[in-house]
Amino acid sequence: MKNDITESSGNxxxxxxxxxxxxxxxxxxxxxxxxxxxxIRERGMTQAEAAEELGTTQARISELMNGKIQAFSIxxxxxxxxxxxxxxxxxVRPKSP
Numbered sequence: 001m002k003n004d005i006t007e008s009s010g011n012x013x014x015x016x017x018x019x020x021x022x023x024x025x026x027x028x029x030x031x032x033x034x035x036x037x038x039x040i041r042e043r044g045m046t047q048a049e050a051a052e053e054l055g056t057t058q059a060r061i062s063e064l065m066n067g068k069i070q071a072f073s074i075x076x077x078x079x080x081x082x083x084x085x086x087x088x089x090x091x092v093r094p095k096s097p
Contacts (some may be wrong), residue, residue: 010096029069032077032088037065039084054080 009015013030014023040050040061047061054061056076063071064080078088 025074026069028074029072029077032074032081033064033067033069033072035086036077036081036084037067039086040065054083056080 006015011023011027013026014020016023018026045053047058047065050061051058060071081088
């Protein structure tokens with residue numbers, strides 16, 4: 001049996017078949033969600049405590065902790081990161097060939 005290996009594009013969402021802009025938006029949201037989720041876990045916060053600190057509901061924190069990427073806008077994630085005391089740094093560069 002031959003194993004075919006396909007090289008990644010560098011964006012798992014593009015590899016899964018999402019179009020360019022949507023794939024990039026999902027990638028950015030995933031990269032914003034990860035440190036927020038990590039911060040909540042490392043601090044040992046309950047979802048209710050995290051919701052209070054981040055100015056949202058426990059249900060929204062549940063979505064965050066369960067990786068529901070499409071439930072969040074980039075703006076909402078940046079606002080929550082700011083409330084969590086985390087700084088966002090944005091880099092833009094030409095696409096790789």
